[in-house]
Each structure stands twice: as structure tokens, then as C-alpha cells.
Amino acid sequence: MNWSLALPELVLSISGLAILLIGVAQKRDSTLICTMLTLAAFAITAVLVIGAPSAVGYDGLFTSDAFAKFAKLLILGGSALCAILSLDYNQRQNISRFEFPVLILFSTVGMMVMASASNLMTLYMGLELQSLAIYVLAAFAREDVRSSEAGLKYFVLSALASGLLLYGISLTYGFSGSMDFSHIAQAVTDPAGVSTGLVVGIAFIITGLAFKLSAVPFHMWTPDVYEGAPTSVTAFMSTAPKVAPFVVLLRVMFGPFGHIAIEWQPIIVLIAIASMLLGSFAAIAQTNIKRLMAYSSIGHMGYALIGLAAGTQSGVRGVLLYLLTYVVMSAGSFACIVAMRRRGLAVEKISDLGGLAKNDLPLAALMAIFMFSMAGIPPMAGFFGKLLIFRAAIDAGMWKLAIIGVLTSVVGCFYYLRIIKVMFFDPAEDMFDARSASLSFVAMSTGIFTLIFVVFPAPFLGAAAQAAKALFE
Amino acid sequence: MTDINAAGFPVLSLVTFLPIVGVIILMTLRGDEAAIAGNARWTALWTSLITFLISLVLWTRFDLRQPGYQFAESVSWLPEFGIGYRMGVDGISVLFVLLSTALTPICILASWDSVKIRVREYMAAFLILETMMVGMFSATDFLLFYMFFEGVLIPMYLIIGIWGGPRRVYASIKFFLYTFAGSVLMLLALLAMWRQAGTTDITVLMHTPFSYHMQYWLFLAFLASFAVKVPMWPVHTWLPDAHVEAPTAGSVILAGVLLKMGAYGFLRFSVPMLPEAAQHFAPLMFTLGVVAVIYTSLVALAQEDMKKLIAYSSVAHMGVVVIGIFTFNVQGIDGALFQMISHGVVSAALFLCVGVIYDRMHTREIARYGGLGDRMPLYAFAFLLFTMASIGLPGTAGFVGEFLVLVGAFQVNIWLALLGSFGMILGAAYMLFLYRRIIFGKITKPDLKSILDLSPREIAIFAPLAILTLWLGIYPASFTGFFDASVGAMVQSHQQAMNAAHHASQFAGVAR
Numbered sequence: 001m002n003w004s005l006a007l008p009e010l011v012l013s014i015s016g017l018a019i020l021l022i023g024v025a026q027k028r029d030s031t032l033i034c035t036m037l038t039l040a041a042f043a044i045t046a047v048l049v050i051g052a053p054s055a056v057g058y059d060g061l062f063t064s065d066a067f068a069k070f071a072k073l074l075i076l077g078g079s080a081l082c083a084i085l086s087l088d089y090n091q092r093q094n095i096s097r098f099e100f101p102v103l104i105l106f107s108t109v110g111m112m113v114m115a116s117a118s119n120l121m122t123l124y125m126g127l128e129l130q131s132l133a134i135y136v137l138a139a140f141a142r143e144d145v146r147s148s149e150a151g152l153k154y155f156v157l158s159a160l161a162s163g164l165l166l167y168g169i170s171l172t173y174g175f176s177g178s179m180d181f182s183h184i185a186q187a188v189t190d191p192a193g194v195s196t197g198l199v200v201g202i203a204f205i206i207t208g209l210a211f212k213l214s215a216v217p218f219h220m221w222t223p224d225v226y227e228g229a230p231t232s233v234t235a236f237m238s239t240a241p242k243v244a245p246f247v248v249l250l251r252v253m254f255g256p257f258g259h260i261a262i263e264w265q266p267i268i269v270l271i272a273i274a275s276m277l278l279g280s281f282a283a284i285a286q287t288n289i290k291r292l293m294a295y296s297s298i299g300h301m302g303y304a305l306i307g308l309a310a311g312t313q314s315g316v317r318g319v320l321l322y323l324l325t326y327v328v329m330s331a332g333s334f335a336c337i338v339a340m341r342r343r344g345l346a347v348e349k350i351s352d353l354g355g356l357a358k359n360d361l362p363l364a365a366l367m368a369i370f371m372f373s374m375a376g377i378p379p380m381a382g383f384f385g386k387l388l389i390f391r392a393a394i395d396a397g398m399w400k401l402a403i404i405g406v407l408t409s410v411v412g413c414f415y416y417l418r419i420i421k422v423m424f425f426d427p428a429e430d431m432f433d434a435r436s437a438s439l440s441f442v443a444m445s446t447g448i449f450t451l452i453f454v455v456f457p458a459p460f461l462g463a464a465a466q467a468a469k470a471l472f473e
Numbered sequence: 474m475t476d477i478n479a480a481g482f483p484v485l486s487l488v489t490f491l492p493i494v495g496v497i498i499l500m501t502l503r504g505d506e507a508a509i510a511g512n513a514r515w516t517a518l519w520t521s522l523i524t525f526l527i528s529l530v531l532w533t534r535f536d537l538r539q540p541g542y543q544f545a546e547s548v549s550w551l552p553e554f555g556i557g558y559r560m561g562v563d564g565i566s567v568l569f570v571l572l573s574t575a576l577t578p579i580c581i582l583a584s585w586d587s588v589k590i591r592v593r594e595y596m597a598a599f600l601i602l603e604t605m606m607v608g609m610f611s612a613t614d615f616l617l618f619y620m621f622f623e624g625v626l627i628p629m630y631l632i633i634g635i636w637g638g639p640r641r642v643y644a645s646i647k648f649f650l651y652t653f654a655g656s657v658l659m660l661l662a663l664l665a666m667w668r669q670a671g672t673t674d675i676t677v678l679m680h681t682p683f684s685y686h687m688q689y690w691l692f693l694a695f696l697a698s699f700a701v702k703v704p705m706w707p708v709h710t711w712l713p714d715a716h717v718e719a720p721t722a723g724s725v726i727l728a729g730v731l732l733k734m735g736a737y738g739f740l741r742f743s744v745p746m747l748p749e750a751a752q753h754f755a756p757l758m759f760t761l762g763v764v765a766v767i768y769t770s771l772v773a774l775a776q777e778d779m780k781k782l783i784a785y786s787s788v789a790h791m792g793v794v795v796i797g798i799f800t801f802n803v804q805g806i807d808g809a810l811f812q813m814i815s816h817g818v819v820s821a822a823l824f825l826c827v828g829v830i831y832d833r834m835h836t837r838e839i840a841r842y843g844g845l846g847d848r849m850p851l852y853a854f855a856f857l858l859f860t861m862a863s864i865g866l867p868g869t870a871g872f873v874g875e876f877l878v879l880v881g882a883f884q885v886n887i888w889l890a891l892l893g894s895f896g897m898i899l900g901a902a903y904m905l906f907l908y909r910r911i912i913f914g915k916i917t918k919p920d921l922k923s924i925l926d927l928s929p930r931e932i933a934i935f936a937p938l939a940i941l942t943l944w945l946g947i948y949p950a951s952f953t954g955f956f957d958a959s960v961g962a963m964v965q966s967h968q969q970a971m972n973a974a975h976h977a978s979q980f981a982g983v984a985r
Contacts, residue, residue: 357591357594357635358591361594372627377623377624377626377627377653378619378620378623378624379620379624383620383623387616387660387664390660390661390664391664391667391668394661394664394665394668395668402661402664403661406657406658406660406661407654407657409657410650410653410654410657413649413650413653414646414650417630417646417649417650418646420630421634421642421645421646424631424634424635425634425635425641425642425645454620457550457551458550458551458552461551461553461554462553465553
């Protein structure tokens, strides 16, 4: 038994327990120490992930390959950015507790397990660990009714989705005789001989994962939970926890069900189109920036799903690059949203950004970079994700999907432009409170990445290509 | 890194990215607001002047006999995708690079006093815009071209939206979304061609055969993007709004350079890469061009706002350009290119003329003026020169281009030339009408009695444009010499492609 295969996950889990103990033992508020320790644990884990061997272990339950590594590094990066973001916000909102970074850490462990899952049971365990931590996080501002509501809503609907996923897993098990990805793949090589039960099982698995991705039509919870949850949690929910289910979806669809792509492709195409349409049109009417970001993330998942629908290696590469740019842009824009405070209170209406360029040009410029990037305007990083996704769709001959994609991106562009319009063209509102160094750090680093990605895209594209290749081996 | 670079150093990259250096300097300025504004103006002016001086290397060292790309640069960027950082200029693009670098300092000088708020950001936006424009005209990689082409939208959106007139928000968003909607379809065309050729190198794409069926759709996708940029009737409606709301310098750069991007795209992509589809759609393009010439000229006659009038006249002039491009003969394409250059100079100057009196009176309503000739003789002279050039009087810039296009059109179809020449008659009508209402007559409005003539700064702005206008009109050969070789090669390869297609169809007929 090769224990070292899951060394990063083991180290991270043990660090989590240790940090929890340290937090309890401290008499004074230990959030800062715990957050720093969490970040250190993330850094160590990232190093271990890079050095981890590529193999399948634990009786086929757990796979470590280039694909998993790419996903894990992305997840760790996203979680780390959000942990930094939460420091200042939680303190100012009076919800600063040392459990916060620990919960992010355990959620991250769950996500990493998902990324390495090569058995439906591992997948489910990872997903539940991730979700359980997020239920608590969503309700973290326990004196705030909206936060409690968000936590409860997310819990109830997510439990339903988990049920559906579990049902799909049991159907798959029943009709293929195994929960192991490689065994399922052997059992379902023939597209003609696929039983209806198995297809129903796949549909349920897609449903369960699409819920976590907040892809239409399983998106209903997203705007409410995004709006109600503390902004630091919303930031977290829109980054790494979007990556993990997507990575799992890729692994499941191309692993065990790779031979019967023809059965699941229409479902993914439908979900992708619906997500892009809803994400772009429903966002137009929003006045709350967190709700707007919710619809924006729905739309982004729609674009990324095009890469899955294409069903090719270049499609997977596109998805991975898209997720990378999405995590960076998303963390950056939430850093800007977290900075929206007046006289000690968080404000979250779009109109509150009015005239930001006059009061705080750097913040407005960074937000504008993220918005242009999300709209997919070159030379921002977001353009490259879209470019590869659409290229994959065209290579696969999915012209209609590509045309719908580019046209909805024009609609989406409208609401991103509206935010820039509010910041740059509208008369100035009152100044925001001075923002902390941690927020500036997150916003600046992600902003610079988004802006100058164009100069050195090759290493990231190379890593994504390698990861995609590993998935198909 | 460079192999056939006549200048011995990467002049195109330097010209493209030097303005960014200026932006970085602008970002480091410190002090109170007035000091920053003053320093920002000088920094931007010097940056753009130095950029212009360096770009003159292109003028002096360009080999007129060689039709291919010169000053070529190539840096590996995404090799496994066949995408590279490739720059170069040929006879078609070299003058547009120079036009962009020449107009930017003029724009900065023109905004010297009229832009009072957020001067530093304004200057930064203009310098970024210069980078995008120059980069777009010198990119010889399709993806690089697309990135610059789209990148132009960002600074221009901000320039209209922040420093524009009362309806600036509507105008800026309309401008952005119109052009973006067209461009994303071009992106799909780009992806399709990239897939077929395995690279986005324009020189390779030009020799990649595309099936007729594919050309048909690619042409339509390009049309969606370029028609909006040109702008062609009926997708021109963003232009009057954008022009009216943009600050003077914004209008100048919009009319002078940005409107050329669409026609440049036709010449760079549609005609050489999709010859059969271009031939097939030529009648459609002629129709749209003629409609633009006649319809928008009539609309211009009815305008009460000076900027709107000149904006509609731009649509009409660009209609002539489109007609010229799709004649596929040397005169037509030469004329189209010349018309683009001359329109770039003349319409820029006309918008500056509007800016001069707008700065003084803060209105663009034609009826609010009259009899300015009494108080502003110098202004009346400058305005007259550019009005005549816009009409196309022989000896000015406007004549050569329109004449060549009509000669080219005559070879294709007499009716096309006849209808196209209506534009010149109507153009004379609306421009002279405008001039009479503003300059001639007695000053009757009390507030005009104290209006001042051109200041030295304004004379410095108009002098180079006036010299260029006359130079273009009196000795056009120093400009046509640049594009003769490239246009000749383009027309020749178009003929070959058509002959080959003709033979192929005959062969198919025999085989059947």
C-alpha cells in the first residue's frame, strides 16, 4: 500500500486538526494566527502536490496524476486567496472566529479528494466534506438572519442534490456492477449496449454535480445564497468550490463514461446553453453586486461546460484554463467587493460603486480589469479561456453552441460594462472606508495576473495541456 | 529575432509600446491636482511626439518596390498553437501606422485646455489607444490583430464615457456593444481559419485555400465585424451618437483612425483570403456602399448639429471607400486607400474645426453661429480649406481618392460610378451649406461679437493638417508610391484566384 500517494491530503487534514487545537488553546482571539497557519499549511501542501508521484492507489480509490495536480494547485490557490480576503472582512463584520480558516481548510481537503477520486465513493466523500464545511460557513454570521437563511437554504437544497447524486451512483453501481471508474469504463464500452438505467444514473450524477456548479436548471439557490452569505464566504464559494465539482465532472464523464459520450453530450449541451442564456440575461436586472456575481458565475460555468460538451482533449484543456482565469478574476472581483464599506458598514448595491474612479482610482481600475476580463475582452486573461473553449467547440463541429456562446457573451458584456459605467461615468458617492493591506494584496496580485497573463500564457497553457492529456491516458 | 528589418532595430514594437512607457510615467506623477494635470499634458505630448518621430523611420526606410511585409519582427509566443507575436507593415498598413502616430500628438494638443477633469487618466487613455491602433495596423498575426482590434474598445469606451457630452453613457455603451457584437463573429471566423491552417500567421493564411462554402460564411462573419467598424449602412447608427458625445479629440481619433479599421480589415482579410466570396458579395457591397453614399449624404443635409453632419459625411465617404475596395482593380483599391488617408486627415481637421468654436461657445448647433468670417479670418480660412478638401476639390486631398475610386468603379459598372458620384454632388451641397451658415453673413448673435480667432496652439494644430491636405492633393504620388506595389500584388493574386476558380468550374462542367 502506497500511503504517500495521498500525502498532501493527509498533511493538510492533520494540519487542520492541529490548527483547531491551537485555536482552542489560545485565550485571546486567535483568528490571525490560525489564518496564517492555514496559509502555511496550504503552501506546504502545494509543494507536496507538486512533488507527488503519479499513480493509482488505495485499491483504485484514489488517483494522483497531472490532471489532479493541476486541479489541486488551483483549488489551493483559490482557497488561499479567499482565506486572506476573509481576514479583514470578518474582523470588521464582527464574525472573526478562528474556526473560519479551519473550515476553509477542511473544505479544501474535500475538494482535493474530489480531484483525485477514481471511485464514486471517494467522489461522494470528498463532495460531502467540502459541502459540510460550506454549510457552516454560509451561516457563519449567526446573528444575521440573511446569513442563517442562506446557510439553511444551501443545506436543504444541497442535501437534495447529494441525494440525487447518491441515487445516480447507486444506479450506476447496479447497472455496471462496480463503483470503480476503470471497472465501469470496461463495463460500458459499447454505446449500443448501454442500458436505460445506466443513462438515468449518469443523468442523476450530472444533476448532483451541476447543482454544486450552479448550472441551470439547478442554479436556483445561487443568487440567494451568494447574497445572504457573508461576502468572504461568497468569495470562497465562487472560486475553489466551483473548480472541484467541475474537475470531478470532467473525470467522471471522460473516465468511466468516456466511451458513451454520445449519451451524455446532449445533456451537457443543454445545460451549457441554458446557463449561458440565464447567466447573461438574468444578470441585467440585478441591483445587488453579489447577486450579479452569482448570475455571472452561472454564465461562466455555462461557457466552461462548452469545453466538456466538445468531448475532446482540447476541450478539457480549455476548461482547465478557463477555470484558472475564472478563479483569479473571481477572487479579485470579490476582493474589490469586500472593500465596499462605508462608515463601518458593508454596502453591496451596484449604485454604491458610483464614481469610485474619482475617490479610489486604483480600486476602480482593478475592478474594471476584472470586469473586462470576465466579459472576455482581450488582452485580459479571461479572453484566453473563452478563446480555447470556443476553439474546442469549433473543432468538435459544434457551431451552434459556439455561436450561442459568443452572442450571449455580448449580452453578458453589457452588465459588466454597466459596472464600469457606474464606477467611471457616474457622479461620486461618499468615500469607502480605507481598505486593509490584505485586500489590496489580493486585488493587486490577481489584477496584475489578469492584465499581464497575455505576456506569458505559454506555461499555463502547457500545464493545462499536460493535465488534459493525463485525463485521457 | 528579426531577419528583414531595414531599420536594424524592432521599430514597430518600439512605436507600438512606447506609449505604454508614457502611461507608466503618468502613473508615477505626484503632486497636487494642477501640477499633475500640467505634467500629464507634457508627458503625453512628449511621448506621442517621440513615438511619431520614431515612426518616421517607416517613412524613410520603407522599400517602395517590395509588396510584402517589411520591418518584420517575430517572437515565439504560443508556438504549439501556431500563434506568434508577429509584426510587420506592407504598403497597405504603413501609412495607417503613420496616420495614427501623427494624429495622436494633435489630439493631445487639441485637448490641452478643453479637458479639465482627470487629465492624467485622459492622457493615459489616449496613449493606450495609440498602442492599440498602431499594434492593430502592424500585427501580421491574426490573433494579435484581433487582440489589438478589440483592445481599442477599452480606452475609447472610457474616453467617450468619462469626458463626453450629456448622453455619453448611452453613446459609449452603444459604441462598445455594437462593435463587440460584430467582433465576436469575427472571432469565430478566426477560429475556423486557425483550425484549417493550423496557424494564425496572416502570410500563411493568405495562401491557405478555403473551400467556397467556407469562404461564404467566413466572409459574412468578417462583414459583421468590419461593416460595423467602417461603418456601413445600416449598422452605422452608433457613429453619429459616438461622435456627438465624444470629446473633440475623441471624435478626431474616431474619424481619423478608428473608422479605417473596418476598411483595413476588408483589405487585409476579406479580399486577399476569401477571393471567391469577395467576388460573390461584391454586388451587395456596392449596393450598401451606394446606399451609404446617397442616403447618409441626404441625412447630413438635414442635420442641425455640426458634429452630426460631419459624422454622416464620414459614413458617406467610407461608402466610397467600400465601393473602391470591391472593384478589385488597381485604381479602385488605390483610390480607396487614398480616400482613407485623406479622410483621416480631413475629417480629423473638420472635427477640430468644430472643436475650436465649441470650446468658445459650448454649442454645436449650426443655427447658433453665423458671420464668423468677420471676427475669425484665420479660422474661416482653415475651415474653408478643409471644407473644400471634404468636397473633393482638385488640388486638395479629397479629390484624388474619390476620382480614383470612380475610375475604378467605371470599369466595373457605369451605373455604379454614376451613383457613386452623386455623393460628390451631395457632399458639396451639405458642406457648402454648412460653411455658409457658420462663416458667411453678418454677425447677428450678440455673444459672437467678442469671439476670438485661432490661438497659436490652435494654429500649431491646424498647420500640419493643412500642409498634409495640400500635399496629398498636389503631389499624391509621394503617398500612392507606398501602396502601389502591395495593391498591384493584391489585384494580381485576386485575378489569379478568380481565373483558377473559373477554370475549376469549367472543368467541373466538362466532367459533368
